[in-house]
Amino acid sequence: MCFDGDGAHCLPVIPGPPADPDYQYTGRFPAPARWIDRDRVGDGAKVAASFALKELFNPSAEGRFVALSPSAVSALQRVRDDWHQRTGAGLRITSGFRSPGRNAAVGGVANSRHTYGDAFDFKPTTGQWDQPTRLAMLQLCKAHGFNERLAYSPAKGGHVHCAMDPGQAWRDGKVGFDAWIVRAEDGSWKAEWAGLEAEGEPALVWRVEGVEAPPVEGLTFTAPEGASKVLLTVADVAFCEAPIDATGRIPCETNAAPAAPAPAEKAPASK
Numbered sequence: 600m601c602f603d604g605d606g607a608h609c610l611p612v613i614p615g616p617p618a619d620p621d622y623q624y625t626g627r628f629p630a631p632a633r634w635i636d637r638d639r640v641g642d643g644a645k646v647a648a649s650f651a652l653k654e655l656f657n658p659s660a661e662g663r664f665v666a667l668s669p670s671a672v673s674a675l676q677r678v679r680d681d682w683h684q685r686t687g688a689g690l691r692i693t694s695g696f697r698s699p700g701r702n703a704a705v706g707g708v709a710n711s712r713h714t715y716g717d718a719f720d721f722k723p724t725t726g727q728w729d730q731p732t733r734l735a736m737l738q739l740c741k742a743h744g745f746n747e748r749l750a751y752s753p754a755k756g757g758h759v760h761c762a763m764d765p766g767q768a769w770r771d772g773k774v775g776f777d778a779w780i781v782r783a784e785d786g787s788w789k790a791e792w793a794g795l796e797a798e799g800e801p802a803l804v805w806r807v808e809g810v811e812a813p814p815v816e817g818l819t820f821t822a823p824e825g826a827s828k829v830l831l832t833v834a835d836v837a838f839c840e841a842p843i844d845a846t847g848r849i850p851c852e853t854n855a856a857p858a859a860p861a862p863a864e865k866a867p868a869s870k
């Protein structure tokens with residue numbers, strides 16, 4: 600099976616899934632049909648121009664068999680190439696294929712795309728992880744065909760999760776999770792969500808209208824004096840807004856967030 604679309608990097612595969620408790624697929628999607636036997640091909644085998652097999656899963660944690668989607672691997676290679684071309688930096692893959700057993704052990708959501716070998720978590724090798732960087736990376740994922748895209752908080756290490764989900768996320772332009780904001784009695788705000796890949800805390804960026812204030816990242820937020828409206832992006836893909844005097848639980852639009860707030864340009868130095 601060739602993993603890079605141009606037939607240059609091909610590995611022998613076997614039918615599966617393997618008969619082992621770690622490889623039990625119980626979701627509505629069938630288990631991957633073709634598997635790589637690590638013992639046969641070796642972890643150093645190339646699966647695409649700049650990816651060795653061992654970069655796309657955790658070699659010390661996973662079992663003998665690995666499944667990878669050729670279309671996702673070739674898209675990941677294109678994302679890496681584009682990122683390098685634009686920034687001169689590399690991408691570090693922090694998670695790729697996880698067997699269902701391993702995925703459960705690390706707290707991944709059941710039926711995570713990681714168990715199908717078409718989801719990858721990664722970050723720039725520079726360690727830069729502000730919202731413009733994340734949005735640029737999510738944009739590359741979109742351009743290269745990943746239809747499930749989420750960004751995780753810098754507070755927890757941070758990464759983007761880009762996957763090819765045949766079923767749920769981004770159906771009808773909606774992201775695959777719910778989010779809402781809650782205003783506490785003391786006037787502070789808190790972000791909450793459900794149904795998101797449980798890989799950490801989603802990136803949470805708060806902004807206000809009515810007064811000039813820099814965006815703030817974090818789970819909770821206290822609006823500055825004079826603000827008329829509170830705005831929040833969740834995972835850099837869902838969008839919420841509420842008038843400053845709102846009460847209770849305000850659901851977010853889980854349609855795509857509005858266009859990225861101008862990334863590259865530096866704001867003129869104020870005072």
Ligand SMILES: [Zn+2]
Nearest residue numbers: 719720760798
């Ligand atoms: Zn992920």
